Amino acid sequence: MDNKREPRAGAPHLLKRLTLALVTAGCALPLYAADDNLKIDGYLRQELSWNTMDWKDTPGYDDRGKLSMARTTARLNIDWRATPDVSVVAKLRGVGEIQTPFLRHLETMGANNYRDGDIMDLYNRNHISDVVRELYVDFPLGERTRVRLGKQQIAWGETDFFAANDLVHGFDYTWRSFLEPANEELRKTNIMAKFNIDVPELDGAIEMFIRPGWDRKKDIGTELEVYGGRWSSQPYAGVDFRNIDPYDFENKKGDQRKPTGGIRWSGMAGDINYSLSYLKTFWPSPIMNGTSKFNGVPGTSSVNTQGRSDTTGLFGNIIYPVVDVFGMTASGYAEWADAVFSTEVAYVKDAPYNFSAVPGSLASQLVAPGFDGFTRKDVLTWMLRMDKNLSFTQSLLGSEKPMFFSVQLFDKWIQNYDSDDRLLNSVGWGAKTKEHSFLLTGIFSLSYDNGRIKPELVVGSDLTYGGGFAVPSVTMEVAKNWRWKVEYDKFWNDSWRDSNKCQSGANTCDNASLFGYFHKRDQLYTSLTYLF
Amino acid sequence: MNKLHKPLLASLVTAMMLAALPAHAAELPAGTIISAENLDKIKNDTFEGHTIASMLSERMEWRIRNNGWKLPLAKSKAIPLDPTWVKASQANAGKTKINSETCQVDGWGAGQPFPNIDEKDPQAAEKVIWNWHLGQLTGDVAYVPNFTQVLIDGEKGVHAEPVAEFTRYAMKGRLTGDAVEGDGSERGRQLLYFKSPSDMKGLGTFTVMYDSVKVNDVWAYIPAVRRVRRLSGGAWMDPIGSSDQLQDDLEIFNARPCWYPGYKMLGKRWVLAVANSKTPLWNKNGKNFADKYPVLEDKAPFWNMNNNQFEPREVYVIEATTPSEHPYSKKVLYVDTKYPRIYYGEAYNRKGEFWKFMEFHSHPAKAEDGFTDIRTAGGAIIDFQRNHATVFLVDSPTWKTNVPGMSSKDFTLQTLQAAGR
Numbered sequence: 001m002d003n004k005r006e007p008r009a010g011a012p013h014l015l016k017r018l019t020l021a022l023v024t025a026g027c028a029l030p031l032y033a034a035d036d037n038l039k040i041d042g043y044l045r046q047e048l049s050w051n052t053m054d055w056k057d058t059p060g061y062d063d064r065g066k067l068s069m070a071r072t073t074a075r076l077n078i079d080w081r082a083t084p085d086v087s088v089v090a091k092l093r094g095v096g097e098i099q100t101p102f103l104r105h106l107e108t109m110g111a112n113n114y115r116d117g118d119i120m121d122l123y124n125r126n127h128i129s130d131v132v133r134e135l136y137v138d139f140p141l142g143e144r145t146r147v148r149l150g151k152q153q154i155a156w157g158e159t160d161f162f163a164a165n166d167l168v169h170g171f172d173y174t175w176r177s178f179l180e181p182a183n184e185e186l187r188k189t190n191i192m193a194k195f196n197i198d199v200p201e202l203d204g205a206i207e208m209f210i211r212p213g214w215d216r217k218k219d220i221g222t223e224l225e226v227y228g229g230r231w232s233s234q235p236y237a238g239v240d241f242r243n244i245d246p247y248d249f250e251n252k253k254g255d256q257r258k259p260t261g262g263i264r265w266s267g268m269a270g271d272i273n274y275s276l277s278y279l280k281t282f283w284p285s286p287i288m289n290g291t292s293k294f295n296g297v298p299g300t301s302s303v304n305t306q307g308r309s310d311t312t313g314l315f316g317n318i319i320y321p322v323v324d325v326f327g328m329t330a331s332g333y334a335e336w337a338d339a340v341f342s343t344e345v346a347y348v349k350d351a352p353y354n355f356s357a358v359p360g361s362l363a364s365q366l367v368a369p370g371f372d373g374f375t376r377k378d379v380l381t382w383m384l385r386m387d388k389n390l391s392f393t394q395s396l397l398g399s400e401k402p403m404f405f406s407v408q409l410f411d412k413w414i415q416n417y418d419s420d421d422r423l424l425n426s427v428g429w430g431a432k433t434k435e436h437s438f439l440l441t442g443i444f445s446l447s448y449d450n451g452r453i454k455p456e457l458v459v460g461s462d463l464t465y466g467g468g469f470a471v472p473s474v475t476m477e478v479a480k481n482w483r484w485k486v487e488y489d490k491f492w493n494d495s496w497r498d499s500n501k502c503q504s505g506a507n508t509c510d511n512a513s514l515f516g517y518f519h520k521r522d523q524l525y526t527s528l529t530y531l532f
Numbered sequence: 533m534n535k536l537h538k539p540l541l542a543s544l545v546t547a548m549m550l551a552a553l554p555a556h557a558a559e560l561p562a563g564t565i566i567s568a569e570n571l572d573k574i575k576n577d578t579f580e581g582h583t584i585a586s587m588l589s590e591r592m593e594w595r596i597r598n599n600g601w602k603l604p605l606a607k608s609k610a611i612p613l614d615p616t617w618v619k620a621s622q623a624n625a626g627k628t629k630i631n632s633e634t635c636q637v638d639g640w641g642a643g644q645p646f647p648n649i650d651e652k653d654p655q656a657a658e659k660v661i662w663n664w665h666l667g668q669l670t671g672d673v674a675y676v677p678n679f680t681q682v683l684i685d686g687e688k689g690v691h692a693e694p695v696a697e698f699t700r701y702a703m704k705g706r707l708t709g710d711a712v713e714g715d716g717s718e719r720g721r722q723l724l725y726f727k728s729p730s731d732m733k734g735l736g737t738f739t740v741m742y743d744s745v746k747v748n749d750v751w752a753y754i755p756a757v758r759r760v761r762r763l764s765g766g767a768w769m770d771p772i773g774s775s776d777q778l779q780d781d782l783e784i785f786n787a788r789p790c791w792y793p794g795y796k797m798l799g800k801r802w803v804l805a806v807a808n809s810k811t812p813l814w815n816k817n818g819k820n821f822a823d824k825y826p827v828l829e830d831k832a833p834f835w836n837m838n839n840n841q842f843e844p845r846e847v848y849v850i851e852a853t854t855p856s857e858h859p860y861s862k863k864v865l866y867v868d869t870k871y872p873r874i875y876y877g878e879a880y881n882r883k884g885e886f887w888k889f890m891e892f893h894s895h896p897a898k899a900e901d902g903f904t905d906i907r908t909a910g911g912a913i914i915d916f917q918r919n920h921a922t923v924f925l926v927d928s929p930t931w932k933t934n935v936p937g938m939s940s941k942d943f944t945l946q947t948l949q950a951a952g953r
Binding site: 039041042043075077079089138144146153154155157158160181182183184185196198200205266268271273331332333335338339340342387388389391394400401402447450451452477479480481483529531532 | 683690691692693727728729730731733747749751755756757758759760761762763764765766767770771773774775776857859918920922940941944945946950953
């Protein structure tokens with residue numbers, strides 16, 4: 001479906017008017033900045049990134065050294081304490097990118113060309129519902145309940161990389177992929193009612209929310225760069241998949257208009273923080289709902305289109321089926337290791353998986369693996385993490401405080417696994433999902449010169465399918481309100497998709513998995529931020 | 533002849549000796565400013581009967597001579613001690629005992645656990661520290677909605693001035709209502725979170741302090757990921773944010789006394805200190821340096837609180853030995869003998885070299901319920917090895933103690949998350 005349509009009438013329009021009023025008010029804000037009941041802050045940020053390798057999937061074009069992003073962001077946070085108990089919060093963001101020659105080349109290749117789209121529409125998202133990242137009112141209800149109504153974001157679970165329970169919202173990975181450390185910037189915020197009920201007698205609290213389904217269509221699900229743009233995965237630069245498989249946000253298996261919600265208990269058991277949660281939400285990974293249009297064509301498998309009689313796209317639709325997630329988290333300090341251990345488990349009932357059939361549908365034979373329909377599997381996602389401060393860095397590396405070190409093991413464990421199911425990790429690449437998918441990540445953070453220089457190294461390794469990444473960076477406080485960050489994004493991979501190998505069918509020519517998607521996508525990134 | 537000349541000779545000798553002295557020692561008037569320029573001239577002069585030299589520690593004198601520190605003299609004023617606190621403290625006399633096994637003071641209910649300290653008592657230093665730890669005159673709830681942590685480069689000046697909110701809630705030793713809240717395991721709770729700049733807003737910690745050997749439980753809220761993360765128990769020895777101040781340096785000494793292996797009483801003496809501070813030391817809406825930081829001097833090294841009022845105070849000097857994993861090898865503390873308050877601290881690195889100087893200014897004030905509490909107006913933690921300092925300044929008019937309606941239910945992990953929006 002077209003994800004560029006205007007929002008539906010009703011609440012979003014009211015939201016639009018409210019937002020306009022706020023933006024207008026925001027222009028006059030400095031006049032009131034001295035008022036303690038009105039707090040305003042934000043930033044202006046300029047980001048630049050350059051490709052440091054020649055992409056394999058842009059033939060005849062040398063991508064190395066090309067400016068891939070020149071993005072300006074303005075962020076305004078407004079917190080108005082209307083009465084001692086009632087607060088109104090708005091978080092506004094405007095962006096502006098210029099079309100670099102590299103982006104122009106991707107556009108020439110076909111990036112974001114679905115319905116004559118302009119590639120810059122991917123990045124310059126300044127519709128009022130994009131500008132208003134959050135807009136909510138906070139107020140108490142009785143002595144122990146706090147209510148938050150409006151557009152907001154909720155983070156559940158313990159982990160930021162490869163989320164297990166952080167599934168309330170999808171993420172937008174189009175302007176920058178999962179490397180962005182501030183995932184609050186990438187979360188797609190939703191209109192929700194949230195209730196927090198303190199239960200001090202039991203050392204904990206209940207959080208519950210309902211999303212009535214008033215969001216824009218595109219505000220659900222994690223948005224991968226399937227448009228062929230800057231963060232498109234190798235080898236699909238310049239390929240807008242919506243030409244053959246547009247979004248379907250009104251599929252019966254995942255209808256954006258239907259309410260979703262969740263409830264979580266979080267508390268203390270002795271020294272252990274824990275939480276138990278239930279979530280009905282959209283499975284964040286895009287799922288290909290294959291078409292049955294070509295069933296019966298000799299040499300092709302049959303495809304079962306789900307949630308509607310057939311797809312609107314030629315070869316399928318991208319959908320986000322609703323799933324039930326039962327979550328658990330725990331964290332605690334262990335004196336024997338002087339470290340904090342955390343764990344997180346999410347049991348996902350009937351998680352959808354695309355699979356690769358033999359011989360495969362017409363689309364999967366012609367285009368890529370994954371167009372053969374989808375099936376369901378219960379999945380147990382779990383994470384173990386250790387956070388530790390390493391004080392030896394103070395004498396060895398001269399850091400002003402102990403280095404923060406965090407190591408995390410993440411796994412997706414498919415229940416009742418059967419290799420004959422030929423489940424795929426992702427549509428477009430050939431790697432079959434194994435029973436376990438292990439990822440190991442590490443974070444090393446240092447600080448020098450009273451926080452004015454902060455070097456960091458983030459590394460990750462895919463233990464199951466091979467490949468990994470390393471992201472060294474340094475953030476500098478160049479003046480009181482100025483921050484400058486320089487980062488290098490390095491990817492390596494054990495296998496990647498090479499279309500030259502796809503002579504005998506598009507679905508059987510590779511074993512590319514997560515880090516194969518980033519083949520030759522290394523980049524140098526820098527940002528300059530002015531805080532106000 | 534000889535007889536006649538002897539008194540004359542004696543007078544002459546006396547006159548010559550007196551002439552050899554620089555000048556008569558004088559009693560200096562209040563308002564005299566001690567500085568590098570006049571220190572040699574006035575060091576033998578007195579103020580309230582004490583010579584200036586005797587009221588300056590070695591490090592204080594060094595700062596005056598070499599680091600631009602100036603001390604305006606002010607008449608000393610007795611610190612009013614709240615009657616409920618005095619009564620609770622006196623009730624502990626002869627009944628309390630340090631239990632090193634449990635890391636508790638047996639028999640303590642409220643007030644300072646050791647109201648009468650004998651300097652010759654081998655545990656005297658430790659008892660002073662326990663008095664500070666359990667008996668501070670901060671009220672049951674100290675709510676500080678605005679303070680700034682000014683980060684200062686000794687050459688270039690202020691390079692950051694984040695603003696934060698701080699609340700400390702006593703769960704034990706309470707002087708209003710029941711002395712103990714909860715199951716008795718907690719000594720108190722602390723909430724500290726930043727309000728600005730934009731990239732620090734919401735960043736904060738929630739701490740539960742225990743009345744036992746157990747290290748604090750600390751959680752941090754990280755706004756960029758909207759998530760709470762548990763911190764290591766060793767975090768009490770780590771810097772607060774990017775400041776020069778360790779968690780352990782909050783108000784100069786912030787550890788459970790038993791986490792330090794030992795204390796030594798170096799003696800009693802007088803020092804010049806700020807016990808009746810001007811307020812506020814920070815005007816958050818100030819337009820320029822002088823307006824914003826009324827006591828700081830706007831010239832290198834920028835961290836000297838030269839415009840406050842220093843008065844003679846009698847202090848215990850205590851050397852505290854740190855645990856082996858601590859960044860410091862020892863701290864020397866200057867603690868008022870009349871009530872629990874630390875004016876100065878010196879920290880030494882692992883090589884035994886002088887590293888940091890800590891200086892805190894305080895003043896008595898009235899709580900919302902009439903309790904007389906002691907508040908911090910500001911403090912400096914100066915890292916002389918890095919020529920850098922963190923000056924902590926309070927927006928005093930907004931400070932509230934024993935706020936009606938605030939309860940321990942207002943200080944939970946959920947509070948930290950709610951504050952971090």
